[in-house]
């Protein structure tokens with residue numbers, strides 16, 4: 786089969802571009818620790834308030850059995866609960882989030898806290914906040930008329946200022 790030499794060149798160029806893009810994505814994913822969701826845990830979204838983990842009294846921040854600081858949250862139209870949260874800087878924080886109704890997302894800019902919150906599943910993300918300050922956790926999946934107002938406050942404080950008082 787004859788392939789024109791110009792056409793051959795373009796075949797090489799298009800392959801080069803494809804592999805270059807795969808390379809950039811891979812380097813970016815490794816460098817910024819971006820991973821596909823791998824935590825498949827199911828839950829009945831209509832009965833969150835009856836579960837041990839996601840009932841109202843258990844939401845918030847606590848130290849998990851493995852010693853990691855864990856934040857338990859419920860996403861529901863139109864808010865994340867609890868709505869104000871204080872976490873220590875430079876410390877791995879594990880977020881466990883469940884939706885009480887429809888599909889939501891949670892996103893904090895410049896961090897890898899960015900996941901869909903799919904009803905029926907528990908979303909889990911571990912992240913470390915490198916800077917202190919006040920941040921927002923936004924919903925980034927359109928979930929209804931109040932979607933634009935669905936967000937909560939995250940206060941990242943110096944380690945010395947952070948206290949785990951009781952279970953929250």
Ligand code: CUA
Nearest residue numbers: 924926928932
């Ligand atoms: Cu919740 Cu958009």
